[in-house]
Amino acid sequence: MASSTPLLKDELDIVIPTIRNLDFLEQWRPFFQPYHLIIVQDGDPSKVINVPQGFDYELYNRNDINRILGPKASCISFKDSACRCFGYMVSKKKYIFTIDDDCFVAKDPSGKEINALEQHIKNILSPSTPFFFNTLYDPFRQGADFVRGYPFSLREGVPTAVSHGLWLNIPDYDAPTQLVKPLERNTRYVDAVMTIPKGTLFPMCGMNLCFNRELIGPVMYFGLMGDGQPIGRYDDMWAGWCTKVICDHLGLGVKTGLPYIWHSKASNPFVNLKKEYKGIYWQEELIPFFQSATLTKECTTPQQCYIELAKQVKAKLGKVDEYFSKLADAMVTWIEAWDEINSTDSSTAAVANGAKK
Amino acid sequence: MASSTPLLKDELDIVIPTIRNLDFLEQWRPFFQPYHLIIVQDGDPSKVINVPQGFDYELYNRNDINRILGPKASCISFKDSACRCFGYMVSKKKYIFTIDDDCFVAKDPSGKEINALEQHIKNILSPSTPFFFNTLYDPFRQGADFVRGYPFSLREGVPTAVSHGLWLNIPDYDAPTQLVKPLERNTRYVDAVMTIPKGTLFPMCGMNLCFNRELIGPVMYFGLMGDGQPIGRYDDMWAGWCTKVICDHLGLGVKTGLPYIWHSKASNPFVNLKKEYKGIYWQEELIPFFQSATLTKECTTPQQCYIELAKQVKAKLGKVDEYFSKLADAMVTWIEAWDEINSTDSSTAAVANGAKK
Numbered sequence: 001m002a003s004s005t006p007l008l009k010d011e012l013d014i015v016i017p018t019i020r021n022l023d024f025l026e027q028w029r030p031f032f033q034p035y036h037l038i039i040v041q042d043g044d045p046s047k048v049i050n051v052p053q054g055f056d057y058e059l060y061n062r063n064d065i066n067r068i069l070g071p072k073a074s075c076i077s078f079k080d081s082a083c084r085c086f087g088y089m090v091s092k093k094k095y096i097f098t099i100d101d102d103c104f105v106a107k108d109p110s111g112k113e114i115n116a117l118e119q120h121i122k123n124i125l126s127p128s129t130p131f132f133f134n135t136l137y138d139p140f141r142q143g144a145d146f147v148r149g150y151p152f153s154l155r156e157g158v159p160t161a162v163s164h165g166l167w168l169n170i171p172d173y174d175a176p177t178q179l180v181k182p183l184e185r186n187t188r189y190v191d192a193v194m195t196i197p198k199g200t201l202f203p204m205c206g207m208n209l210c211f212n213r214e215l216i217g218p219v220m221y222f223g224l225m226g227d228g229q230p231i232g233r234y235d236d237m238w239a240g241w242c243t244k245v246i247c248d249h250l251g252l253g254v255k256t257g258l259p260y261i262w263h264s265k266a267s268n269p270f271v272n273l274k275k276e277y278k279g280i281y282w283q284e285e286l287i288p289f290f291q292s293a294t295l296t297k298e299c300t301t302p303q304q305c306y307i308e309l310a311k312q313v314k315a316k317l318g319k320v321d322e323y324f325s326k327l328a329d330a331m332v333t334w335i336e337a338w339d340e341i342n343s344t345d346s347s348t349a350a351v352a353n354g355a356k357k
Numbered sequence: 358m359a360s361s362t363p364l365l366k367d368e369l370d371i372v373i374p375t376i377r378n379l380d381f382l383e384q385w386r387p388f389f390q391p392y393h394l395i396i397v398q399d400g401d402p403s404k405v406i407n408v409p410q411g412f413d414y415e416l417y418n419r420n421d422i423n424r425i426l427g428p429k430a431s432c433i434s435f436k437d438s439a440c441r442c443f444g445y446m447v448s449k450k451k452y453i454f455t456i457d458d459d460c461f462v463a464k465d466p467s468g469k470e471i472n473a474l475e476q477h478i479k480n481i482l483s484p485s486t487p488f489f490f491n492t493l494y495d496p497f498r499q500g501a502d503f504v505r506g507y508p509f510s511l512r513e514g515v516p517t518a519v520s521h522g523l524w525l526n527i528p529d530y531d532a533p534t535q536l537v538k539p540l541e542r543n544t545r546y547v548d549a550v551m552t553i554p555k556g557t558l559f560p561m562c563g564m565n566l567c568f569n570r571e572l573i574g575p576v577m578y579f580g581l582m583g584d585g586q587p588i589g590r591y592d593d594m595w596a597g598w599c600t601k602v603i604c605d606h607l608g609l610g611v612k613t614g615l616p617y618i619w620h621s622k623a624s625n626p627f628v629n630l631k632k633e634y635k636g637i638y639w640q641e642e643l644i645p646f647f648q649s650a651t652l653t654k655e656c657t658t659p660q661q662c663y664i665e666l667a668k669q670v671k672a673k674l675g676k677v678d679e680y681f682s683k684l685a686d687a688m689v690t691w692i693e694a695w696d697e698i699n700s701t702d703s704s705t706a707a708v709a710n711g712a713k714k
Contacts, residue, residue: 109466132557132558132559132560132644133553133557133558133559133560133613134559134560135521135523135529135559135560135562135613136523136528136543136545137547141545143541143542143543143544143545144528144543144545145528145530145534145538145541146530146534147528147529147530147531147560147562148529148530148531148534148560148562148590148594148633149531149560149561149562149591149593149594149597149640150531150560151640151641151644152533152637152641153641154644164492166492166493171493171501171502171504172492172504172505173502173503173504173505174504174505174506174507176509177502177503177505181502184500184502185500186493186500186501187500188498188500188501188548189548190494190547190548190549191545191546191547191548192545192547192549196490196554197553197554197556197557198557199554199556199557200489200490200554200555200556200557201489201490202489202490202491202492203489203490203491203492203504203505203506203507204506205492205504205505205506233505234506236506237505237506240506256490256492276505280509283506283508284508284509284510287489287508287511
């Protein structure tokens with residue numbers, strides 16, 4: 001797949017949430033420069049974010065988000081990397097790759113720098129196999145196949161909606177685990193990509209994530225986190241649980257494994273504990289909710305699925321805490337905003353383009 | 358875990374089905390010699406199988422099986438490696454490791470010889486996590502843990518019943534894939550162990566397999582294959598599908614991944630095609646059957662589960678082919694024989710010990 005034209009060059013946007021100068025892009029330049037970036041600036045909108053020369057980008061700060069979405073901007077989180085999902089909404093591309101600004105280029109065991117984006121694209125362009133486990137991992141990789149006993153009727157697989165990448169160095173641990181194992185580093189390079197089976201939930205991390213926006217963009221909502229909210233650091237988890245349930249319903253695949261990025265620094269576990277505190281006990285009720293959530297056959301688009309799921313969130317999780325009623329409302333607002341921004345109406349498109357640099 | 362006393366030395370038997378001299382054991386000597394071997398000789402019982410000096414073993418040929426089981430010997434396959442399950446039945450140990458005689462010691466990427474048995478034991482002695490996917494694979498391995506978003510209530514895991522190992526060099530492909538890719542070799546060393554999620558079936562290969570005989574031994578029946586049967590090479594698949602359904606029901610875990618063995622030679626794809634032919638189309642009906650199979654709450658032992666499953670096989674798969682009615686009867690016979698051999702009655706134990714060398 002090494003070609004002179006970068007894969008999906010005009011069909012993929014890179015979404016980066018940030019509060020600082022994007023010096024980390026220097027290391028990614030050989031891999032990211034051909035692509036368009038959507039930068040979502042969090043925090044103080046008057047701060048100027050410096051983007052290294054030569055990158056093609058558009059940047060949105062809180063003022064832009066408020067201007068473009070009006071009252072519906074309430075569904076976009078502030079002072080939390082959950083704000084990144086605004087970038088998914090205003091993209092006009094088929095695929096999104098999103099990465100955190102503390103993630104750098106990792107090396108494979110041979111010492112070669114890993115083009116994470118290229119691996120994500122390979123993952124997302126090849127089918128997934130959610131209905132039966134293949135013991136040699138992704139059967140579509142070079143040198144692998146379906147093993148003996150894999151039903152032939154399932155070998156075509158299904159379209160892949162999500163490619164979830166991993167992290168060397170600082171693992172994505174919760175605050176309690178960070179506190180217990182402050183020195184643990186992930187040094188194990190596992191050379192595998194696999195489909196997460198149908199009916200199985202997983203913890204989706206937003207640090208190094210690619211998805212097909214056309215197939216499931218509208219459900220990649222990162223929820224209400226950070227400023228004014230009782231919770232943080234569950235934005236990607238929330239999106240992952242919703243996305244997996246809806247992918248299972250729509251017959252789409254979710255892959256995890258390669259590519260690795262180098263996660264440079266552990267966030268403060270004491271700060272994290274405060275953000276996660278309610279999530280840690282709420283999730284004990286959220287997981288059974290998502291494990292048993294089913295959608296009606298009438299839900300055939302991601303939007304329909306998401307609205308249906310929002311109703312169930314309100315009805316069933318509203319009892320856990322009033323936060324979930326608010327979140328359910330925000331899920332609906334998000335879909336309304338998504339459809340507005342992504343209508344074929346050219347004036348809306350013009351608004352969305354207002355921030356283009 | 359490197360200790361002077363080999364792990365589980367008096368609690369594990371190594372079961373080897375064979376038709377030839379066991380020269381392959383020479384390479385395994387440093388790892389296997391401390392353990393007791395149960396050799397199940399297939400084919401002509403008058404042939405003398407040579408076992409390298411220094412190994413502690415008992416050997417059973419067809420005459421022994423017929424003598425020990427009497428009419429119930431009909432449930433043990435002949436001229437097929439499915440006969441290995443007789444070894445599971447006559448073992449008195451808590452754990453079984455089974456390996457084919459064309460499997461040799463593999464090397465890890467650093468060139469170190471892999472003690473496959475030691476890795477299996479590590480897998481089987483640490484819990485499984487079938488209810489939620491951990492993106493950093495087995496959380497109980499050194500240097501790994503549960504990632505952010507993994508529910509704390511699920512972190513104790515469940516007992517591991519099966520450890521399914523993989524193969525470098527010749528992958529375990531079916532005949533059609535062997536024919537299409539005669540030169541494909543598995544060279545990818547994936548440094549991972551993972552739990553196969555609840556509700557997900559997998560193709561269990563009997564080449565390099567360890568299990569807790571106390572937890573699920575009675576369901577590790579390798580079916581009716583080979584001589585006088587319409588099918589071959591589905592013995593381990595059958596056992597795997599039954600075992601996974603029953604492990605899911607009983608709340609037990611199944612792991613796959615490490616360790617690798619070196620699989621030395623591909624079997625003849627034309628011969629395999631003949632053996633597999635009916636299995637290839639039957640499996641299209643078997644998979645939906647196993648995917649939807651549920652057991653009643655009254656089934657709390659592996660024996661009860663297996664008898665219940667045998668009834669469902671007869672009722673639902675008997676329609677696919679009369680072979681499955683015969684197989685369902687054999688499943689019941691197998692359990693009767695298992696219980697007889699494994700009763701505390703000392704005379705039975707004496708019979709089973711009759712073949713000890």
